[in-house]
Amino acid sequence: MYRNKTFCRTLVATAFAAVLTLGPDVSFAKDNVFDVVAPFEIGGLDPSVSGFIFQRMQITETLLEVDAKGQPLPALAEKWDVSDNGKRWSLTIRQGVKFHDGTDLTAEAAAHSLNTARKKTGVLQNAKIEAIKAEGNDVIIELVEPFKPLLALLAHSSTKILAPAAYGQNDAVQKVIGTGPYQLTLLEPPQRLAAKRFEGYWGEKPTIDKTTYLAAGRGETRTLMAESGGAELIFQLDPPSIARLQRSNNVKVITGAVPRVVVLKSNSGSGATAPVEIRQALSLAIQREGIAAAVLRAPDTGATQMFSDNLAAWHNADLSPLAYDPDAARKLFDAQGWRKGPDGILQKDGKALRLRMLTYSDRPELPLIATALQAQLREVGVDVEVAVENASAIPSAHSDGSLQLALYGRNYALVPDPLVTLLGDFGHGGSEWGPLGWSNPAFDKAMTTLLASNDPTEQQQLRNEIVALIQHDLPVIPIAWYRQSIAVAKNVEGASIDPFERTFGLTKMRWSE
Incomplete structure (x- = not known):
């Protein structure tokens, strides 16, 4: 060494x-x-x-932190309160906090950072915010309508609090001065x-x-x-x-479950994959556990539904798991009029079932998974061309409607409450990292109701319904659940993996004796 x-x-x-x-x-x-x-x-x-x-x-830090289950914890805001109508949130700023330039953290400074974040593309746009202002030692956030996951937004990295001196003309960040x-x-x-x-x-x-x-x-x-x-x-x-x-x-390897999922996205609005039966057939042709064991070398991470049980609130234990059944896949293709041609590729109306799958190499496992999927889908008569491009190719193909298939990893807890990411990705037909051309009124209704519900039992029922609708329609097809991995030097103690991937855990680590 x-x-x-x-x-x-x-x-x-x-x-x-x-x-x-x-x-x-x-x-x-x-x-x-x-x-x-x-x-x-x-x-x-x-x-x-x-x-x-x-x-x-x-x-840098945010007003709120989260625990291992994604529940809010005090950080730069030491306590919070919400009005009965859910439209006014008061967050009390912690006293005695200094920015790195020696100035004091104040409610005014915090409100300024949040207002600056509001003007840019980011998670705060998920909430319909009417105003953010300072009142004494409190930051007041006034909403047009209630938004239950607001605290989760205030734990997201785009809402970090910076010192006034960090901002220049037009509130452009010119220095990173945090707390x-x-x-x-x-x-x-x-x-x-x-x-x-x-x-x-x-x-x-x-x-x-x-x-x-x-x-x-x-x-x-x-x-x-x-x-x-x-x-x-x-x-x-x-x-x-x-x-x-x-x-x-010389090193220790640590692995841990994180709320990231490898998904296969298809065009639900046009082309061969528009019928739900075709997306179901594609799913039935995928041997997830084989991919998990042979490609990811992580047995038992084949995705039987969107979320693994490490996100207990979003894992529906009563849901029938996504299964591998190539014979059932062939029957679904056949019922949709696809017949095997002389080269073994399915055909319909004189056109072969050939699909282009976009993926990227930033996550090195994705091209390997794409190759495995290519072989598995070929077994049921689907010819897949794998194109390894920049990650930006996927949102670009989504925007112009040319996307047929895309394989990518998606962290559904970028904001600690997965509801926020699901709302952005799946709501109202989907977005660039969500479905393309998908519409399900029942899904939209369940999401809207969940955002307004105060009943924990009803909230859980709605989460289960949302997961079940994704499982049925498969606007994106879950492939594998992620386990994050890190290598740590042997002379370091206290290393661990943050399940929400918010921190490397520097403050918890120390040099060993």
């Missing part, structure tokens, strides 16, 4: 110069610095673009940042003094850095790397 970090990073930079650009004057190479490597580039300073990086590195346990000391988008412990932090002080973040898109690069001792925490490993690193004496 290479134990000198300077040498390790020189090695990586030489081997992967197109990915990593490391300078000799940066603290990345110094020992006693906790280095994090992940695939996510730093797109800029704005919270709507890269807020999740600063949140995961615990540089977190770590203070930014270096920022070089799109690849790296460095931070140090903020001694004026209002909460428990971390034991790790300095940390860095490096964006490395290629899985091979991250694996090499794990093996060589070039970083303390490597986030998101592909299945072959997990097996390889589990044999290493």
Whole structure:
């Protein structure tokens, strides 16, 4: 093992110069610095673009936090209250909190950050907000109509609270000045940042003094850095790397369930996949557990419904599971008029059933899953062309209506309450990371009722109904549930995986004796 970090990073930079650009004057190479490597580039300073990086590195904070079950916890807001009609929320700002520039956190500063976030594309647009203002030590949010998951929005990274000095002309973010346990000391988008412990932090002080973040898109690069001792925490490993690193004496591999699902999206509005029976047939042709075991090397993660039981409120235990039954798939195709041609491909009205599946390599498992799906669907007579492109190709094809199939991973708890993401993805016919051309009035009614319901029993019944409608219509077809994986240096203790992928957990970790 290479134990000198300077040498390790020189090695990586030489081997992967197109990915990593490391300078000799940066603290990345110094020992006693906790280095994090992940695939996510730093797109800029704005919270709507890269807020999740600063949140995961615990540089910035939001008004609310969440526990392991997604329930709201006090953070920069120490308590909250909602009016009887659900339209006025009062959040009391925690006293004694300092921004990294030494100024005090106030209700005015918090309201300003939220109002700035409102003007941009982000989760706050899910709630119909009439006004956000400061009254004494409270932030007041007035809604046009009730929105139950508002607290979940206020825990999202795009709603982080920054100091007044962080904003420039037209409220553009010019500096990242947060309140977190770590203070930014270096920022070089799109690849790296460095931070140090903020001694004026209002909460428990971390034991790790300095940390860095490096964006490395290629899985091979991250694996090499794990093996060589070039970083303390490597986030998101592909299945072959997990097996390889589990044999290493230098790192620990930790895996944990997260509310991310691999889904196959089809065009529900036009083309061959418009009939629900065709989408059901595609689903029946998929051997999910085989993909989970052979491709993901994670048995028992084949998705029998949209959500696994780690999101208990959204997992319907009474729902008949999605099954593998190629004979039943063939019967459904046949009933829709598709007959096998001389080349084995299904035909109807002189046209072969040939579909183009878009996917991307940012998540290295996706092209492998796409290849497996291609082979499985070929067995029932569907010819699939796999196109590995940039992730942006999927929303682009959705927008122009040319999308036939798309394979991607979707985190339905980007906002801690999955209802918010489902509302954006599936509501009113779907969006670019949701269905295309799908319409189900019963689904829309259930979502609307759930947003207004105050009855926990009714809420659960509605969640079960929503999941069941997705299971029947399959506007997106669940393939596999995710297990997140990280590699952690052996001299680090306290590492874990945040089930909501909000933090790398720096404040919980420490150097071992």
